Amino acid sequence: MSISSSRLEILKTYKVYIGGQFPRTESGRYYIASNKKGVALANVCLCSRKDFKDSVVAARNAFAGWSSRAAFNRGQILYRIAEMLEGRKAQFVEELTKQDLTKAAAIAEVESCIDRLIYYSGWCDKFQQIFSAVNPVASSHFNFSVPEPMGVVAAVAPQNTSLLGLVSLIAPIIAGGNTIIILGSTQMPLSAITFAEVLHSSDLPGGVVNILTGKVSELLPYFAEHMDVNAVAFCEPDNAAQQLLKDKAAMNMKRVIIKDDMKWSTATAQSPYMIMDFQEIKTTWHPIENIGGAKAGY
Amino acid sequence: MSKAIKKNTIQLKFDSARVYEPAIESKSAAKIKPVYDLFINGKFEKPLSKKYFNTINPASEEILSSVAMAGKADVNKAVLAARNAYERTWKKMPAAERAKYIYRIARMIQEKAREFAIIETLDGGKPIRESRDFDVPTAANHFFYYAGWADKLEYAFPNRKAMPLGVAGQIIPWNFPLLMAAWKIAPALATGNTVVLKPAETTPLTALKLAEIIQEADLPPGVVNIITGAGDTGANIVNHADINKIAFTGSTAVGKIIQRAIAGTNKKATLELGGKAANIIFDDAPLDQAVEGIINGIFFNQGHVCCAGSRLYVQESVYEQVIQKLKDRMETLIVGNPMDKNTDVGAINSREQLATIQRYIKLGNQEGAEMYQSACALPKKGFFCKPTIFTNVAQSNRIAQEEIFGPVLAIQSFRTDDEVIEKANNTAFGLSAGIWTDKGSKIFNLTSKMRAGVVWANTYNKFDPTSPFGGYKESGYGREGGLHGLFPYVKLV
Numbered sequence: 187m188s189i190s191s192s193r194l195e196i197l198k199t200y201k202v203y204i205g206g207q208f209p210r211t212e213s214g215r216y217y218i219a220s221n222k223k224g225v226a227l228a229n230v231c232l233c234s235r236k237d238f239k240d241s242v243v244a245a246r247n248a249f250a251g252w253s254s255r256a257a258f259n260r261g262q263i264l265y266r267i268a269e270m271l272e273g274r275k276a277q278f279v280e281e282l283t284k285q286d287l288t289k290a291a292a293i294a295e296v297e298s299c300i301d302r303l304i305y306y307s308g309w310c311d312k313f314q315q316i317f318s319a320v321n322p323v324a325s326s327h328f329n330f331s332v333p334e335p336m337g338v339v340a341a342v343a344p345q346n347t348s349l350l351g352l353v354s355l356i357a358p359i360i361a362g363g364n365t366i367i368i369l370g371s372t373q374m375p376l377s378a379i380t381f382a383e384v385l386h387s388s389d390l391p392g393g394v395v396n397i398l399t400g401k402v403s404e405l406l407p408y409f410a411e412h413m414d415v416n417a418v419a420f421c422e423p424d425n426a427a428q429q430l431l432k433d434k435a436a437m438n439m440k441r442v443i444i445k446d447d448m449k450w451s452t453a454t455a456q457s458p459y460m461i462m463d464f465q466e467i468k469t470t471w472h473p474i475e476n477i478g479g480a481k482a483g484y
Numbered sequence: 485m486s487k488a489i490k491k492n493t494i495q496l497k498f499d500s501a502r503v504y505e506p507a508i509e510s511k512s513a514a515k516i517k518p519v520y521d522l523f524i525n526g527k528f529e530k531p532l533s534k535k536y537f538n539t540i541n542p543a544s545e546e547i548l549s550s551v552a553m554a555g556k557a558d559v560n561k562a563v564l565a566a567r568n569a570y571e572r573t574w575k576k577m578p579a580a581e582r583a584k585y586i587y588r589i590a591r592m593i594q595e596k597a598r599e600f601a602i603i604e605t606l607d608g609g610k611p612i613r614e615s616r617d618f619d620v621p622t623a624a625n626h627f628f629y630y631a632g633w634a635d636k637l638e639y640a641f642p643n644r645k646a647m648p649l650g651v652a653g654q655i656i657p658w659n660f661p662l663l664m665a666a667w668k669i670a671p672a673l674a675t676g677n678t679v680v681l682k683p684a685e686t687t688p689l690t691a692l693k694l695a696e697i698i699q700e701a702d703l704p705p706g707v708v709n710i711i712t713g714a715g716d717t718g719a720n721i722v723n724h725a726d727i728n729k730i731a732f733t734g735s736t737a738v739g740k741i742i743q744r745a746i747a748g749t750n751k752k753a754t755l756e757l758g759g760k761a762a763n764i765i766f767d768d769a770p771l772d773q774a775v776e777g778i779i780n781g782i783f784f785n786q787g788h789v790c791c792a793g794s795r796l797y798v799q800e801s802v803y804e805q806v807i808q809k810l811k812d813r814m815e816t817l818i819v820g821n822p823m824d825k826n827t828d829v830g831a832i833n834s835r836e837q838l839a840t841i842q843r844y845i846k847l848g849n850q851e852g853a854e855m856y857q858s859a860c861a862l863p864k865k866g867f868f869c870k871p872t873i874f875t876n877v878a879q880s881n882r883i884a885q886e887e888i889f890g891p892v893l894a895i896q897s898f899r900t901d902d903e904v905i906e907k908a909n910n911t912a913f914g915l916s917a918g919i920w921t922d923k924g925s926k927i928f929n930l931t932s933k934m935r936a937g938v939v940w941a942n943t944y945n946k947f948d949p950t951s952p953f954g955g956y957k958e959s960g961y962g963r964e965g966g967l968h969g970l971f972p973y974v975k976l977v
Contacts, residue, residue: 319952319967324625325946336956429748432746433744436744437740438912439755439757459976467968468938469966470940472943
């Protein structure tokens with residue numbers, strides 16, 4: 187009998203990701219994530235309102251720095267996230283198969299995530315040019331409109347995937363300069379937290395992405411109510427939840443972005459319009475001096 | 485050792501009798517009917533509610549006309565007309581033809597510009613100079629601009645096809661009645677939607693005049709329906725099950741009610757709500773121009789402007805100088821009869837709004853701010869308010885936090901760029917901001933850090949059909965004007 191065969195395996199503790207750190211939920215609560223056969227996979231944090239509030243503080247603190255980074259730099263960081271994910275592909279495939287995916291499906295999902303990150307990495311310094319405008323106003327003014335990030339986005343990841351939906355939502359939101367608090371899939375939470383480890387090793391500043399696990403029904407009202415959140419994103423075709431979200435979001439006129447008709451595994455789920463869903467448009471005016479008779483008529 | 489300051493500017497003498505002879509615009513150049521019905525399905529129809537209400541001239545309190553009060557059954561009728569027009573006519577019409585109808589409306593507004601300006605001023609109280617030179621031409625231009633988009637939408641949305649949403653319910657405010665109607669109707673029609681529009685209770689007349697033009701332009705019946713009424717009429721539009729899109733301009737309080745009302749539906753919304761814009765004067769700014777900008781920012785249209793520069797921040801080193809110049813300039817403002825072409829500040833739109841403004845003025849005094857009002861005489865009749873500024877204002881004062889929607893300015897000083905950025909953004913609103921400095925890099929630092937949808941640098945209160953307008957935060961969402969103003973009216977497939 188070899189020594190290694192008797193070695194006890196180290197089990198991973200799935201903690202959450204807030205402000206670039208991996209704390210446990212402050213509530214001390216947990217739930218058991220299990221696969222369809224009922225096999226327990228891990229004890230997962232059942233996050234509370236306080237965890238969410240802490241995440242909003244972290245996201246707000248990170249916003250000024252992240253939104254003012256060069257777009258090129260944001261693109262590089264998204265590319266780096268893809269690189270890190272590529273390097274840990276095997277780990278994610280294994281984790282996804284634990285969560286009931288076939289090996290082929292797991293490989294396809296991880297590869298889609300990597301490609302999607304690369305896709306949005308490229309958009310970081312391009313969508314502004316597509317969606318900006320120099321406006322030909324009739325008066326003597328220089329006038330232009332540019333997209334700017336909305337700010338802090340609270341999102342619920344698509345619940346039917348462990349990784350792909352989460353990545354498909356995080357990427358366009360941070361590519362556009364927002365910071366985000368995202369609740370992973372309740373049923374399949376493992377890869378959300380493992381993805382946090384990827385983010386953590388990708389030069390992404392702490393607080394730009396904050397990942398929580400827990401119950402949608404418990405946290406959704408807090409997402410919608412928090413007065414320092416600028417936008418909420420929700421992807422389930424659940425009318426009651428959507429109504430609750432839109433209703434409470436009115437408290438501070440949060441933007442409500444509903445993506446309940448997406449096929450996350452197809453190319454239709456990625457576009458610069460996904461980035462624009464989380465952008466404001468700012469218009470700037472400045473007079474043009476118009477004195478004397480000098481004309482650029484040469 | 486004191487050194488005499490060289491005086492090389494001409495000193496204005498405000499105590500000398502510089503009186504302008506009145507130059508009153510003629511009422512007779514405009515035709516106002518004694519009674520207006522609802523414009524539904526291309527015809528003026530008596531309201532099923534059988535009710536009417538009066539609209540008055542706020543400068544004289546005289547009754548101008550009696551207008552129909554649309555009840556629920558009338559709203560249903562208007563929405564049905566819009567739905568039928570959408571399904572049967574408008575969405576099928578070649579886009580280039582749609583464009584030509586919108587061009588017609590633009591041209592007819594231009595033809596009747598003087599009449600529109602007179603009615604706008606009589607019904608709303610704004611100076612005729614502003615109706616004539618700003619509201620009416622800008623409204624016509626807005627139709628002209630969006631007309632041209634109708635058959636060019638495939639160039640606006642790369643890699644997507646733009647489909648109309650259906651029937652748009654549009655509710656507009658009383659501060660720029662015709663212009664807001666243009667901002668709402670023009671992009672909706674250009675993108676293939678049909679419209680039910682409700683003008684504000686106190687200023688329905690130019691929208692009804694626009695209805696006459698729409699009739700004259702032979703627009704297919706039901707494509708634009710204009711129904712008058714008050715808050716209940718608006719609520720009936722918002723809650724109507726067959727409306728696909730709500731576009732609202734008005735207060736943040738009502739905007740929140742609308743968002744809640746449509747929370748359980750798939751209605752899309754554009755909300756253009758209140759503001760409390762910071763107008764920031766740095767010590768290197770051209771101060772005389774900046775003072776003009778302050779005046780224009782807060783006293784344009786009696787301060788009934790959602791993007792009014794109602795919070796003034798002046799850098800400490802020029803504070804005394806700017807305040808003195810501002811006070812001097814305020815004394816030259818001509819306040820009074822809106823129909824006088826010399827008038828700068830006209831009548832407050834309604835008795836209710838005047839009461840609101842007066843309540844805030846009282847509050848400002850109670851909060852310990854120092855008030856200064858120009859020494860002008862106000863007309864005996866009608867609703868008027870003296871141009872008013874408050875100094876010694878604290879950031880937490882209600883007059884510095886809440887939208888007053890009148891000619892009342894809250895002034896604070898600041899020392900550093902970072903300080904003023906913090907202060908300017910320390911508000912629930914985010915519609916607009918103003919920045920005055922001679923230094924280009926400082927302009928771009930400030931404009932990029934303002935959390936506001938429209939930023940004017942070394943200018944203020946400028947608008948153009950090609951230029952997107954709309955807010956951040958609690959000032960609402962969606963843009964009106966320009967290419968970006970098309971997005972709220974389309975579904976991209």
